[in-house]
Amino acid sequence: MKFLKKETSSDGRSRYVKKSKLQEVWHQFKKNKGAVVGLIVLILIFVLAVAASFIYDFKTDICMLSRNGRLLTPCLEHPFGTDHMGRSVLARVLYGARYSLLIGFVVVGISTGVGTLLGALAGYYGGKVETIIMRTVEIFLMIPNTLLGIVFVAVFGISLTNLMLALGLSTVPHFARNARSSVMTVRGNEYVEAAKALGVSDFKIIMKHILPNALSPILVQATTRVASAIISAATFSFLGLGVPSPLPEWGAMLSDARPYMRDYPHLIVFPGLAIMITVLAINLVGDGLRDALDPKLKR
Amino acid sequence: MGEVLLEVKDLKKYFETPKGLLHAVDGVSFTIEKGKTLGIVGESGCGKSTTGRAILRLHEPTSGQVLFQGKDVTKFKGKELREMRKDMQIIFQDPYSSLDPRMTVNQLIREPIVTNKLLTDKNDIEKRVLELMETVGLAERLYNTYPHELDGGRRQRIGIARALAVNPKFIVCDEPVSALDVSIQAQVLNLLKELQQKLDLTYIFITHNLSVVYYFADDIAVMYLGELVEKAPAEELFAHPVHPYTQALLSAIPNPDLDVKKERILLKGEISSPINPPDRCRFAKRCNYACEDCMSKAPKLVEISPNHFVSCHHPLV
Amino acid sequence: MKHNEKIDNAEDIVLDIQDLAIRYVTDDATTYAVNHINLRLKRQGTLGLVGETGAGKTTTVLSILNLIPDPPGVIDSGKILVNGRDVHKLSPKELSEMRGKEVAMIFQDPMTSLNPVMTVGDQIAESIMLHEGLSKQDAYKKAKETLETVGISGERAGDYPHQFSGGMKQRVVIAIALACHPNILIADEPTTALDVTIQAQVLELMKKLKEDYKTSTIMITHDLGIVAEICDEVAVMYAGQIVEQGTLREVFKNTKHPYTEGLFNSLPNMNDRNSKLTPIRGLTPDPTIIYPGCTFAERCPYATERCHTEKPQQKWINENHMVACGRYDEPDFHIERR
Numbered sequence: 001m002k003f004l005k006k007e008t009s010s011d012g013r014s015r016y017v018k019k020s021k022l023q024e025v026w027h028q029f030k031k032n033k034g035a036v037v038g039l040i041v042l043i044l045i046f047v048l049a050v051a052a053s054f055i056y057d058f059k060t061d062i063c064m065l066s067r068n069g070r071l072l073t074p075c076l077e078h079p080f081g082t083d084h085m086g087r088s089v090l091a092r093v094l095y096g097a098r099y100s101l102l103i104g105f106v107v108v109g110i111s112t113g114v115g116t117l118l119g120a121l122a123g124y125y126g127g128k129v130e131t132i133i134m135r136t137v138e139i140f141l142m143i144p145n146t147l148l149g150i151v152f153v154a155v156f157g158i159s160l161t162n163l164m165l166a167l168g169l170s171t172v173p174h175f176a177r178n179a180r181s182s183v184m185t186v187r188g189n190e191y192v193e194a195a196k197a198l199g200v201s202d203f204k205i206i207m208k209h210i211l212p213n214a215l216s217p218i219l220v221q222a223t224t225r226v227a228s229a230i231i232s233a234a235t236f237s238f239l240g241l242g243v244p245s246p247l248p249e250w251g252a253m254l255s256d257a258r259p260y261m262r263d264y265p266h267l268i269v270f271p272g273l274a275i276m277i278t279v280l281a282i283n284l285v286g287d288g289l290r291d292a293l294d295p296k297l298k299r
Numbered sequence: 300m301g302e303v304l305l306e307v308k309d310l311k312k313y314f315e316t317p318k319g320l321l322h323a324v325d326g327v328s329f330t331i332e333k334g335k336t337l338g339i340v341g342e343s344g345c346g347k348s349t350t351g352r353a354i355l356r357l358h359e360p361t362s363g364q365v366l367f368q369g370k371d372v373t374k375f376k377g378k379e380l381r382e383m384r385k386d387m388q389i390i391f392q393d394p395y396s397s398l399d400p401r402m403t404v405n406q407l408i409r410e411p412i413v414t415n416k417l418l419t420d421k422n423d424i425e426k427r428v429l430e431l432m433e434t435v436g437l438a439e440r441l442y443n444t445y446p447h448e449l450d451g452g453r454r455q456r457i458g459i460a461r462a463l464a465v466n467p468k469f470i471v472c473d474e475p476v477s478a479l480d481v482s483i484q485a486q487v488l489n490l491l492k493e494l495q496q497k498l499d500l501t502y503i504f505i506t507h508n509l510s511v512v513y514y515f516a517d518d519i520a521v522m523y524l525g526e527l528v529e530k531a532p533a534e535e536l537f538a539h540p541v542h543p544y545t546q547a548l549l550s551a552i553p554n555p556d557l558d559v560k561k562e563r564i565l566l567k568g569e570i571s572s573p574i575n576p577p578d579r580c581r582f583a584k585r586c587n588y589a590c591e592d593c594m595s596k597a598p599k600l601v602e603i604s605p606n607h608f609v610s611c612h613h614p615l616v
Numbered sequence: 617m618k619h620n621e622k623i624d625n626a627e628d629i630v631l632d633i634q635d636l637a638i639r640y641v642t643d644d645a646t647t648y649a650v651n652h653i654n655l656r657l658k659r660q661g662t663l664g665l666v667g668e669t670g671a672g673k674t675t676t677v678l679s680i681l682n683l684i685p686d687p688p689g690v691i692d693s694g695k696i697l698v699n700g701r702d703v704h705k706l707s708p709k710e711l712s713e714m715r716g717k718e719v720a721m722i723f724q725d726p727m728t729s730l731n732p733v734m735t736v737g738d739q740i741a742e743s744i745m746l747h748e749g750l751s752k753q754d755a756y757k758k759a760k761e762t763l764e765t766v767g768i769s770g771e772r773a774g775d776y777p778h779q780f781s782g783g784m785k786q787r788v789v790i791a792i793a794l795a796c797h798p799n800i801l802i803a804d805e806p807t808t809a810l811d812v813t814i815q816a817q818v819l820e821l822m823k824k825l826k827e828d829y830k831t832s833t834i835m836i837t838h839d840l841g842i843v844a845e846i847c848d849e850v851a852v853m854y855a856g857q858i859v860e861q862g863t864l865r866e867v868f869k870n871t872k873h874p875y876t877e878g879l880f881n882s883l884p885n886m887n888d889r890n891s892k893l894t895p896i897r898g899l900t901p902d903p904t905i906i907y908p909g910c911t912f913a914e915r916c917p918y919a920t921e922r923c924h925t926e927k928p929q930q931k932w933i934n935e936n937h938m939v940a941c942g943r944y945d946e947p948d949f950h951i952e953r954r
Contacts, residue, residue, distance in 0.1 A: 031643065190397035193357055198411040198461065199384040209399050342811035343782075450899055451669075480668035481838060485882035485895035507812065514884030514893070534889060551816035553841025555883065557868050565820060566813050569781045 028292035035288020041281040049097035056091045063087075063246040071264050081266040083257065089267065092248035093274050099249040100230045100278060103164055107229040110168025112222045115175025120214070122176070123183030124206055134180065137173040145170045149232070153241045163242045167232050171225060178221050182214040189213075216293035223286035227279040234275055250275050301332040304501045305354070305469060310363035312346075312353045319575040323349040325525035326363070328600070331518075333468075336495070336502040338516030338533070340509060340548070344570055346525040347505045348392075351471040354503070355387055356380070367469070385415055388467040392474035394454035398446040405442050407457055408432065411464040431460040436490060452483035459490065469501045476511065488515060509552050513537055518606075521545050524573055524581040527600060531607040541603065541614040543586050580612065588613055629697075630800055630832045631657035631680065636694030638675055638684060645904040649675040651856040652693070654930075657800065662826065662833040664847035664864075666840065666879070670900055672856040673836045677802045680834075681715050682706070698800065717747040720793035724805040726785035730777040736763070736788045737773025740795050747796045759795065765828070766791045766821060783814035787821065794829055801831045807842065819846055840879060844868060852876050855901050855911040858930075862937035872939040874916045877951050910942055918943060918951065 029035055056062060068086040072078055080089035118137065122130040140148070152166035186192070187210060195205050234251025236242030243249035245256060250271040257267035312324040324346040331337045339347045353360040356372065365372040367387065375383050391397035398407055408428045411417075418424045429439060435456040446454050455475060462470055472491065476484040488511065494500060506512050512519055513533055520530040521542065529542040540546045547564040554561065566585045580586070583593040592612045600610040633655040640647040650672045657663050665673050678684055680696055682703050696703040698719060706714065723729040731739060740759035744750055750758065760770035766787040777785055786806060793801060806822070807815040823846060826833060835847055843850055844864065851861040852873065860873035871877050878896035885891045898915040901907065910916070913923040920943065928942035943949045 190391050190393055191399045194389075194391055194397045194458075194461070195399075195410070197355060197357055197384065197389045198414055198465070199381050200410070200414050204414075212401050213399065342813065452899070480900075481840075481879055482668065482882045482896035483899075485893040488884075489893055489895060509812065510884045510886055513886065514889060547813055551812040552886075553815075553819070553839060553845045554886065555840035555844045555868065555880065556886070557844055557865060559886075563816060563820070565817060569783055569814060570811075 025289075025292045029288050032288040032291055034284045035291075038281040038284025038288065041277065042285060045097050045278055045281070046101065048094050049101060052091070052094040052097070056088075056095060058095070061088065061091045062095050062248055071260060071267075073264070074266055080270045081264070083253075083267055084260055089253075089270050092253060093250070093270050096248040096250045096253060096271065096274065097278070099160070099243060099247060100233065100275070103160075103167070103233040103243075103249075104226040104230045104282070106164045107167040107171070107233070108222050108225050110165065111171040111175050111225065112218065114169070115172045116179040116211075116218055118172070119176040119179025119181075120183050120206060120211060123180040124187055124202075124210060130180075133176070137176045140170075141173045141177075145232070146235070149236060150241060153236070158241060158244055160243050160247070163233060163236055167229055167236070171229075174225075175218070175221065179214065179218055182217045183210055186210050186213045220286060220290040220293060223289055224283060227282040227286070230275065230279055230282075301334065303330050304333040304368065306330045306364075306366040307350075307354060308364040308366070310350065310353055310365065311361045312349050312358055313361045316574060321574050322525045322576055323573060324353060324360075325576075327522070327525075327527050329520055329527065329530060331501055331503065333501055334495070334499050335517045336504050336515060338504045338506065338512035338519040339522060340506060340512050340519060341522035342507060342548075342570060344524075344573060345522040346573075347522050348473055350522070351389065351473050351503055351505050355389055355471060356383075357389070381415070385417075385465040386467055387469045387471070388462040388465065389471045389473060390455075390458050390462050390475045393478055394446075394451050394458055395478070397458055398454060400445065400447055403443050403445055404432070404437065404449075404457055407446070408460045408464060411461055415465055417465065427464070431464055434463065434494070435460045436486075450483070451479045452486055455479065455487050456490070459487075459494070463494070463498070467500070469503075471503045471505065473505045474507070475504075477506065477508065484511070491515075509549065521548065524570060524576060526581060526610065527608075528582065528611065529607075529609045530600075535604075535607055539607075539616075541607075541609050541616055542582075542611050543588050543615060544582050546615065588615070628659050629656050630659050630699055631655075631834075632695075632697040633676070633680070634695045634697070636676065636679060636696065637692040638672075638679060638694075639690050639692060640688040641690055642688050647903045648906060649856055649903065650679070653853075653856070653858050655851060655858065655861075657832050657834060658849070659799075660826075660830055660832055661849055662835060662847045664843035664850045665834055665836045665853060666838065666843055666850060667853035668838060668900060670855075670903060671853040673853055674804055676853075677721070677804060677834060677836060679703075680800075680802065681719055681721060682711055713747070716743050716798065717796050718798055719800040719802065720796070720798035722786075722789055722793050722801070722803040722806045725809050726782060726789050727809070729789055730785060732777055735774050735776055736780070736791075739788070740773075740792050743792055744795050759791075762791045762795045763788070765794070765825070783810055783817060786810060786818055790818075790821070790825070794825060794831075797829060797831075799831055801826075801833045802836075803833060804836045805838070806835075808837075808839075815842075822846065840868075840883065852879070855903065857911060857940065858938075859912065859940045860938065866934075866937040870937065871951065872933060872937065872944070873912075873941050874918050874951055875912050878915070918949075 065085050068078065068082050068088065070082060070084055070086045072082040074081045078088050078090065080093060082088055118133050122133040148170040149166040152169070153162055156162045192205060192209055195209050233242055233249065234254065237249050237251030238255045240255060243252045245252060253271040254268055261268045308328050310324055310327045314321040314323055327350055329337065339350060341347045349358060352358045354365050360373050363373070367383070372383055405428055408431055409424060412424055412427060418427055432439060432442070437453060437456050437460065441449065441453070446457060475491065476487050479487060492515070495502060504512060504516050516533050518530065519533050519536045521528050521544065523544050529536065529540065529545045536545065537549065540549055547566045550561055550564045568585050571584060578597055579595055580589070580593040580598055583589040586593065590613070598610045598612045600608050602608050603614060603616065633653065635652050635654060636650055637652045638650040640649055653676065665676070667673050675684065679691065680698065680703065684691065698714060730736070737756055737759045740762055741752070741755040744755040744758050745752065756773070760773045763773055764770050768784060768787055777788070780788065807818050810818060819842065837843060848864050849862065850864055850867040851858050852867070852875065853859070854875050860867055860876045867876065871880065881894040882896060884893060896915050901911050901914060909924040909926055910928045913919040916923065923942050926942055928940045930938055930940045931944050932938050
């Protein structure tokens with residue numbers, strides 16, 4: 001009972017207080033050096049994304065034709081060089097972080113939310129409910145994600161919101177499946193039956209006893225999916241189906257740079273690096289989280 | 300005879316499986332008097348746990364009646380069912396999986412009180428939790444610990460406190476000490492006995508451990524493949540077992556007393572499948588005394604001496 | 617340490633564990649699993665290793681096969697002689713020859729100790745092929761014979777584990793262990809996962825095979841009834857130490873250690889239904905702490921001041937009975953068995 005410290009309650013008697021679950025996870029997480037580095041980098045990216053709006057003006061620095069020289073290679077004044085419209089690549093890369101992060105988290109938010117709900121219902125109730133949900137999910141699993149996304153955007157039009165919806169909904173099936181299997185494992189535990197014997201309602205059992213215990217694998221999956229959502233968004237933007245110009249989403253920047261990339265490689269190197277570093281950091285955090293949350297790896 | 304608290308009549312629980320109908324509990328009947336303990340013994344798959352759960356409606360019974368204080372529990376719905384959960388409780392076998400690992404001792408014991416709205420005032424609830432912890436012998440300093448930090452015996456005490464929280468009259472103890480070490484097992488058995496006397500509880504004590512049930516129960520029912528094969532007061536059953544299965548079961552207990560040398564009856568083979576069992580004595584295939592009768596028709600439960608019931612064509616009197 | 621002359625005859629000792637100490641080191645803590653134990657197994661003898669969860673029984677026997685995972689396991693001291701050879705000095709090749717051929721192990725759970733995608737015949741033959749250099753056909757034929765000896769028809773050699781019931785699976789596990797005629801058999805709670813009537817069958821089988829194969833056996837169990845049934849010597853472990861050791865009759869009828877007494881008193885008395893159980897008070901000690909005195913002192917009804925501060929020495933009361941309890945230095949001290 002190493003994590004115990006003593007607390008004295010109002011009536012003067014002492015009790016042990018346990019570190020919260022969160023503190024314990026943090027304790028485990030800290031042991032993984034890669035994950036800690038990933039987390040620091042991720043926080044840094046967040047800070048830069050926020051800071052960018054104080055340093056640069058959205059209209060003049062990011063979107064409009066600039067009076068700077070066009071297609072300058074990196075120099076002191078423009079560390080990352082400028083693009084074909086004379087805009088600072090550094091400014092756009094920094095500003096672009098907010099789009100990538102926004103897309104990453106909103107997309108995963110949508111797919112985790114919807115997917116977990118569907119999966120939990122299927123896993124807890126079983127029978128007909130499960131058959132209907134899971135068969136539908138499987139039909140969607142047969143269609144490649146990208147194709148599903150393209151169709152969605154093609155039908156509803158190109159915009160940031162539509163891109164996020166398309167990417168989010170197309171990964172719902174994966175989350176539903178994962179959530180269902182972890183809910184089913186938890187449902188088999190006796191404490192679920194114990195709660196039933198004490199008269200706890202189905203809704204409360206799902207919300208209080210099942211979901212919190214099934215959350216670890218879902219959370220881990222969500223983290224790694226943030227990274228793949230960022231990549232997918234970049235892909236869509238590169239294909240011209242994602243974030244419309246002149247918004248400096250990293251994928252869109254790559255797309256804009258296409259005609260010039262042979263002569264001015266810095267146009268693709270920096271946004272490319274930005275994507276790579278962000279994705280790597282998120283994956284490292286995801287790995288660390290998986291290890292920290294897995295009770296079997298705890299020693 | 301004392302006041303009958305629980306009467307089970309022809310209780311059946313079948314499960315659908317891909318291979319056919321699994322007869323987990325097949326026509327079990329018995330009564331328990333208030334303040335007494337009925338021990339149900341049998342090997343894995345004999346339906347003893349399912350019987351306990353069907354009585355509490357954790358599994359919906361396929362047919363039959365469960366009369367608790369004269370009212371048929373199997374007909375209860377909604378509010379009545381919730382009320383019944385307060386009178387009839389269960390203690391689980393595995394103190395590792397029957398407690399939500401994310402809840403502290405305090406939260407675990409609080410849950411039944413809050414769920415059933417027994418108390419509403421915060422201070423009253425805390426007082427009640429502490430009182431329950433004291434009743435089952437949990438030190439107050441463990442108030443905020445998580446179950447995974449505690450040993451099996453203490454966890455089982457949490458389970459007992461949770462069951463007691465709703466002031467039940469009747470508790471199904473489903474192998475409450477099987478997962479515990481011998482020395483801890485004795486602590487928990489003593490506690491359960493003390494509580495029975497103090498709170499006038501009635502128990503069904505389900506176990507595969509015959510020496511424990513002999514110590515703990517007033518009456519013992521032996522189950523085999525979903526059926527009750529013999530039932531008698533504990534002393535009578537151990538002194539004069541008449542069903543061949545009971546005899547074999549009793550002779551199989553390893554006895555640490557070196558001076559008692561017992562003749563061991565070895566059974567042939569293993570328990571057969573409970574899926575679509577044929578209509579005959581279910582023990583016949585392993586029985587050393589089986590004859591044609593046993594292979595063709597099922598025996599009925601009869602009272603061969605006062606309070607001693609057996610279901611066998613040729614009881615070994 | 618003092619031993620009797622019979623034991624001193626090295627010929628008759630197949631397994632000799634001397635001063636073994638093992639701990640597990642993790643980031644959070646060091647667990648002292650086995651604390652300087654001495655254990656000897658006589659040829660064709662059956663030694664019961666008794667103790668509760670966490671007493672160090674399994675760690676002790678795993679070390680015989682040099683199977684302690686490292687990390688986290690650290691062997692601090694000790695020598696393990698199997699048929700006179702030091703296990704820690706064997707090369708990896710010699711070790712793998714020893715495992716299965718000289719020393720075989722039966723695990724507690726037959727459900728997980730068999731490979732679900734191999735037929736039972738192949739699993740038995742695998743060990744025979746490895747150790748006896750027989751061809752596949754010959755090994756398979758021998759596997760069938762071995763199956764017969766554990767009471768399973770040879771025709772079932774082609775079946776997969778899931779086609780067998782629990783008791784049958786444990787018979788298969790025993791067949792695998794015995795296939796190469798090991799002279800030491802280690803059984804780690806072999807019947808705990810089985811029902812009583814099946815347990816009776818398996819124990820009966822083990823007794824018979826012990827005679828036929830002339831194996832020496834270490835039987836780990838927490839059930840004193842099983843010990844009475846099958847063992848001729850007993851070692852009682854508590855918190856990584858052997859607190860009492862001797863012949864079955866000595867330990868069971870002339871119990872000396874308060875912990876052994878506590879174990880007996882915790883059992884329901886089959887002769888008197890109304891006697892109250894006397895549990896051992898308290899809990900097993902924290903294995904991450906080294907106690908200055910006797911590890912059982914906290915829970916011991918006889919403990920004195922000295923027990924908490926001074927380590928008890930192992931004391932041979934007679935040539936067949938050892939007890940590690942400090943109070944036996946007092947000439948008129950004795951415990952009271954119920």
